[in-house]
Amino acid sequence: MAELGVRLPSLHPGQQRRREAIAASGARFVVTMCGRRWGKSIDLGEWIMDGAMQGMKCGFFAPTYKYLIDPWTDITNRLRPLTEATGGKVNEQERRITLPNGGLVECWTLDTPDAGRSRKYHRIAIDEAGIVRNLKTTWEQSLRPTLVDYRGHAWFDGTPKGRTHDFSVLFDKG
Numbered sequence: 395m396a397e398l399g400v401r402l403p404s405l406h407p408g409q410q411r412r413r414e415a416i417a418a419s420g421a422r423f424v425v426t427m428c429g430r431r432w433g434k435s436i437d438l439g440e441w442i443m444d445g446a447m448q449g450m451k452c453g454f455f456a457p458t459y460k461y462l463i464d465p466w467t468d469i470t471n472r473l474r475p476l477t478e479a480t481g482g483k484v485n486e487q488e489r490r491i492t493l494p495n496g497g498l499v500e501c502w503t504l505d506t507p508d509a510g511r512s513r514k515y516h517r518i519a520i521d522e523a524g525i526v527r528n529l530k531t532t533w534e535q536s537l538r539p540t541l542v543d544y545r546g547h548a549w550f551d552g553t554p555k556g557r558t559h560d561f562s563v564l565f566d567k568g
Contacts (some may be wrong), residue, residue, distance in 0.1 A: 395522055400447065400473060400475060400476050401466075401472060402443055402444065403436045403437075403439070403440045403472075405433075405437065405440065406412040407425060408428075408432065408433075408435060409432075409433060409437045411441075411499070411550060412426065412437070416496075419430065419432070422545070422547045423547070423548050423549075424544070424547075424549045424550065424552070425523070425549075425550040425551075425564045426549070426551045426552075427551075427552055427553065428523070428551065428553065429446055430431075430472070430494045430555075431551055434521065434551040434552075435465045435468075435521050435522075435551075436468070436482060437466065438440060438454065438465070438474075438510065438519035438521050438549060438560060439454065439465045439468055439469050439519075439549075439553070441517065441519060442454050442469065442499055442517060443469055443472060443499065444517050445497070445499075445516055446473070446491070446493055446497035447473075447476070447489035447493065447495070447500045448495075448496055448497065449493075449496045449497045449519055450464045450497055450498075450515075450544075450554070451496075451497070451500075451513075451514065451515050451516050451517075451544070452498060452499050452500070452515055452516060452517045452518065452519075453499075453500050453501075453502060453515045453518040454466075454496075454499065454500070454501045454502070454512065454518075454519050454521065455501075455502045455504050455509060455510065455518060455519065455520045455521065455526075456468070456501075456502075456504065456506050456520075456521045456522060457502075457503070457505065457521075457522050457525050457526045457527075458503055458504075459503050459505075461521060462489070462501055462502075462503055462521075463502070463521050465521060465523075465556075466501045467470040467488055469491065469499055469501070470484055470486075470491065473493070473499070476493060477491060477492075478492075480494045481494050482494050485540075488499070488500075488531075488565060489502070492520050500513065502528075504520070504526045504527075504532060505527075505538050507528060507532045507534040507535065507536060508536055509532070509536055510536050510537055510540050511529055511536050511539075511540075511541050514540055514541075514542070514543040514544060514546075515519070515540045515541060515544065515546050516541075516544045516546045516547070517543035517546055517547050517548075518537060518540060518541065518546065518547075518548045519525055519531065519548075519549050519550075519551070520533075520537070520548065520549070520551070521551055522551070522552055522553075523551060523564070524552030524554075524555075524562075525552070525553040526552055526560075528560070529560035529564070530560040530563065530564075535563075550564060
């Protein structure tokens with residue numbers, strides 16, 4: 395049987411240092427504020443894809459469809475060799491990728507406070523968290539409960555310019 399290859403993005407040194415610091419801290423919830431072009435979306439997508447390939451259920455969240463489309467396209471294209479060769483499924487309409495090992499990637503917009511409700515995840519990534527309206531309420535009422543079953547992890551990424559009060563509060567707690 396031929397070996398399947400999925401090419402995850404390469405991390406730049408800053409992303410690698412961040413990953414090492416997160417691993418050393420053992421933190422479940424990570425809030426990162428980085429400038430534009432740092433590679434936040436790529437870093438989050440890599441973390442989500444890595445989890446799914448390990449059989450984890452993962453959610454990727456972005457403020458709106460415009461912010462979600464590029465990460466969704468990247469994740470889908472990178473996992474496509476695996477889904478096509480092994481019977482996994484890509485559902486474009488639901489923005490859901492199911493892997494044969496039980497791994498899952500679901501992508502959501504946060505333009506409604508109920509995104510992810512009733513789901514359970516090992517990992518969730520919140521991209522552009524600084525521009526998510528009512529981030530604190532959405533986190534407390536919809537997103538954090540998705541992590542209870544698996545004692546899952548959440549990463550919030552955003553920029554200093556786009557920081558809302560809620561994002562700043564989360565960042566300062568760290």
